[in-house]
Each structure stands twice: as C-alpha cells, then as structure tokens.
Amino acid sequence: MSEERNLVEKKIICVSCPLGCGLNVILSNGEVASVTGNNCPRGFAYAKTEVKDPRRVFASTVRVEGGKLPVCPIRSKTPAPKGKLKEIAKAVAELNVRAPIKIGQVLIHNVCGTDVDIVASRDLN
Amino acid sequence: MENNNIDVLIIGAGPAGVAAGIGAKKEGAERVVVLERDWDLGGILQQCIHPGFGLRTFREELTGPEYMHRFINMAHEAGVEFRTNTMVFQIDKDSNSVWTMNKERGIECLNPKSIVLTMGCRERPAGAIRIPGTRPAGIYTAGTAQRFVNMEGYMPGKRAVILGSGDIGLIMARRMIWEGAEVEGVYEVMSWPGGLRRNIAQCLDDYGIPFHLQTTVKKIHGTDRLEGVTVAKVDEKLNPIDGTERYVPCDTLLLAIGLIPENELTRMAGIEIHPVTGGPVVNDLLQTSNPAVFAAGNVVIVYDLVDNVSDEGLIAGANAAKFAAGKISPNVKKIPVKGGENVRLYSPQFITGESDTIIYMRVTHPIEGPCKVTAEPGLYTQKLRYARPGEMNEVRLKADVIKSKPDLKEITIDIKPL
Numbered sequence: 001m002s003e004e005r006n007l008v009e010k011k012i013i014c015v016s017c018p019l020g021c022g023l024n025v026i027l028s029n030g031e032v033a034s035v036t037g038n039n040c041p042r043g044f045a046y047a048k049t050e051v052k053d054p055r056r057v058f059a060s061t062v063r064v065e066g067g068k069l070p071v072c073p074i075r076s077k078t079p080a081p082k083g084k085l086k087e088i089a090k091a092v093a094e095l096n097v098r099a100p101i102k103i104g105q106v107l108i109h110n111v112c113g114t115d116v117d118i119v120a121s122r123d124l125n
Numbered sequence: 126m127e128n129n130n131i132d133v134l135i136i137g138a139g140p141a142g143v144a145a146g147i148g149a150k151k152e153g154a155e156r157v158v159v160l161e162r163d164w165d166l167g168g169i170l171q172q173c174i175h176p177g178f179g180l181r182t183f184r185e186e187l188t189g190p191e192y193m194h195r196f197i198n199m200a201h202e203a204g205v206e207f208r209t210n211t212m213v214f215q216i217d218k219d220s221n222s223v224w225t226m227n228k229e230r231g232i233e234c235l236n237p238k239s240i241v242l243t244m245g246c247r248e249r250p251a252g253a254i255r256i257p258g259t260r261p262a263g264i265y266t267a268g269t270a271q272r273f274v275n276m277e278g279y280m281p282g283k284r285a286v287i288l289g290s291g292d293i294g295l296i297m298a299r300r301m302i303w304e305g306a307e308v309e310g311v312y313e314v315m316s317w318p319g320g321l322r323r324n325i326a327q328c329l330d331d332y333g334i335p336f337h338l339q340t341t342v343k344k345i346h347g348t349d350r351l352e353g354v355t356v357a358k359v360d361e362k363l364n365p366i367d368g369t370e371r372y373v374p375c376d377t378l379l380l381a382i383g384l385i386p387e388n389e390l391t392r393m394a395g396i397e398i399h400p401v402t403g404g405p406v407v408n409d410l411l412q413t414s415n416p417a418v419f420a421a422g423n424v425v426i427v428y429d430l431v432d433n434v435s436d437e438g439l440i441a442g443a444n445a446a447k448f449a450a451g452k453i454s455p456n457v458k459k460i461p462v463k464g465g466e467n468v469r470l471y472s473p474q475f476i477t478g479e480s481d482t483i484i485y486m487r488v489t490h491p492i493e494g495p496c497k498v499t500a501e502p503g504l505y506t507q508k509l510r511y512a513r514p515g516e517m518n519e520v521r522l523k524a525d526v527i528k529s530k531p532d533l534k535e536i537t538i539d540i541k542p543l
Binding site: 012013014015017018019020022056057058059060061063068069070071073074075082085089093103121122123 | 164165171174175176177180186188190191194274275276277278300303304305321322323324325326327330331429430516
C-alpha cells in the first residue's frame, strides 16, 4: 500500500553565490523532498526558501537633502519577500532623508510590515 | 619634500588600489599614497549598490559601497594616505616620475620608489559597434546609466532595451524595473550570456524580462530622442538575418557590450600591453615590463568578482613594497605561460615560482559538460562541470611544484572536454 503522493519537479537557479548552480528540486505534497545540482549546503537552504517563501535583498536609493550626493544607496538589511518588492520600492521612493547619513543607519523600520528594515549602505555627509 | 619620500604610489582608489595600499603597508612600506581622480574613494563600487560583493572575503554578501567601506577603513587603519580630486596625467618613461593635477595643489611631480597601476576598466562605448541609423539622445552604456540612477538621482528613460548581456546590463535591467521603468528585453549577439547565470535568474527571470540570444540591434531610430530600435536574429557570422527584423519602440538603449582595461598611462610609460587582455603583461608578482611598476585588478584583466580584484591588489601592493625596499631581484626567473586549447585570455603571462599563484583565464567557447583545466607539464589539473566565457576559471600553481622543475621552460594552460 503506497500513499498517493503528488510529486512536482522544479528547476531553479541558486542565486546564493556567483556559481549560480542549476538546482533540481523535487516537491512531495508541497514539501521539498530532494535537491540535486547544488555544490554546497547554501543551495539546499536556498531551494527550501525559494519554493515556499522566495526572498531577495532589495537595493535602491533614497532622496537626500543637504548631502554631497542627491541620493543615498539603501538596502534591505535582510532578504525581503519577493512578492512585496514592488510595494517596498514605492515606500522607499517616497522617502526623503537629511544628511549626514551613516552606513547601517535604519531609515525605515519594518518596511511594509515585512519585519525587514531598510538601512543606508554608505556614509553620506 | 612631502612628495619625495613616497615608497609606493598607487594610481586609483577603487577596490584594487585600496587593497594595494593595505598590502603595501602590511609589507612594511613607510609611505604609501593612493591617488584618486574622483572626490570620493571606492571607484566603480560606489555606484554598484546591489548586493553580491565579498561573499568570499567576508562570508556575507555586501553591496558595493558596503564592501568598499570595509576596505577603506582597513586602509585608514593601516596608515595609507589618500589624495582625492587628483588626476595623474603622465608617467615618464625613464624616470618613472608621476605627474599629477589637483585644484588646490596644482601640478606636482612625484618620484616614488615603486608604482602600482590600479586604474580599472571602462565600458566599450556605442562607437565601438557602429550600429546603423541615427544618433539621438537616449543611448548610454549601462554603467553610465547606473551612475545616473544610483549616484546622481536621474532616470535615463521610461522604456529601455538592453544590448549585450554583461553583468552591468543585467543588474541595470532590474534596477530600471525597481525605479518604475519598463525593460522590453535584453539582446545578446552571441549564443551564450555574457554575465553570470544568477544575474539572468535574479535580474531578468524574476521580472519576466525576455532574454534573446543570437539577436542584435540592427538599426537606431529617432531624431532628437531615441524612438525605437530594429532588432534582428544573427547568423553564425553574427550578421543580421534578413526577414527576422522587428521594430521595438523604446526611449532608452543601454549597452553592456564589454569592458576594456584603462591603460593610457601604462602606454605612456612605455609598459608592454598584452594584445588580448588589453592590460599590461605581468608576472605572478604582478610586476609589469617596467620592474618598478606593478599592476592589479581590472586594469590588467577584467575579473568577474571584486574579491579577486582585492586579492590581486593585496599581492601587487605587497610586492611593490618589497621592490621599494630592494627585496626583489631584478634577475628573477620568468617562465612564460602559453594559452592552449580553448583559452581566450589569461593573466599573469609569466611565472617566477616565488610564491603560490593563481592564473585567471577565460575560455573562447562554452563547454556545457564535464571538462578539465590543466597546466602542463603536469603542474595542475582540475575537473570542471562546465566552462563558460562569462565565468573565469583558475589555474592554481604551487611554488614548490614550480621549483621542483628547474628545467621548466614554458607552462601551457588548456581547457578540454573530458
């Protein structure tokens, strides 16, 4: 007697490092059953989040007043949900910041309710 | 006085130059000065605000400015001096005098004991590929557009076509999307991508941007402002195929068609340039044909990863410090490296065997299957899952292996299918 299993195969490219391994992910009833093609454990971890809760680090700029540059680069401190990137991009585009800015300074806490902070990625005087 | 006791003078404060400064100080050089033409340090990484840098060096993925922030702090702690807003306009052939220009200091002549060239590279411009049609506004190299968006706060346009699939073009495709623009597609004349696979995945596939291989821009349309381009499939000789043309309306064309090492000063100094890399010929000490002049980073050969650029900067800086201290023999043995099967370019071109070294290389054609990279006679062999022109390969040579072969006359590197 074998249980009815719903097997799905997914091909994804790991973006954890410049190698860009091609991963073959087998999903069994929506859960990751196996990952092949990865060269390291990061690939396995990437496959697991990518199929359930895909995330990316978001990087852009914010408008700055009184700085040596008119914009300051920012990033999400940790990877943000892929489906929320557009919303995050809008929230970041609406922000205006006054110089001086320190690298790592939190500019938006918990952006769009994602539990992810937006931080400055350079010093700007 | 202030200018006459410099041990190591470094030209360019990007990743290679800042690392070279650290390398020189760590090797014991008394005075190490880095010259930078921009008002700020960091070179091109200032505008590379996306993550993906330094995984090897720092075990985490940093943005360009964050990566440079760490290296610049290390350089300050090591006692490296920086002069910004300072342009080098000449290196004299015989005396190795370096002529600089700065708004406050005026024109100066520096006479260091050794020099490290770290000027980086620049993008192949539109003029290099002579696309037929008009010459309207709206055509930029991807890096120029990157500077506009990320440092100057301007968007180059609302609907872009990207020609060439180098990493900067892929990164800019995503960047334009995040800033609310449209990207109609990326067109690559070759049958393989120029950039890293992960950038195809996370910059194009994530946003559904079409990627067209063996396709090019055949004609540019528009009088004042770009109005559109004609794209067409190409044949094996890269010529457009009649009947495959398609008109694509767009107001922006971004070019990501290659990088060229920036070596005007190198040529002026009479230093030998390699015809394929476009950078100075170097040995594994990263010493050029002028024994007092060293070079590192994208000025030598265009790398995929900044980690490699920083590694090479550290080595060049350390060896320039050794040279300044009289610790490098002028008669060091130099074994030539030859590129064999499927090797398009590589660096260094000579090996002294003084220390362990890495030869960085690129293949001419992709091999999509198991293959191996070798250095003969019997110096190195490494199996690979594949070899692609967009991803550098390495040959790692051990000093003791080189030293154990006193009759070694030449090293040949190859990449062959298994």
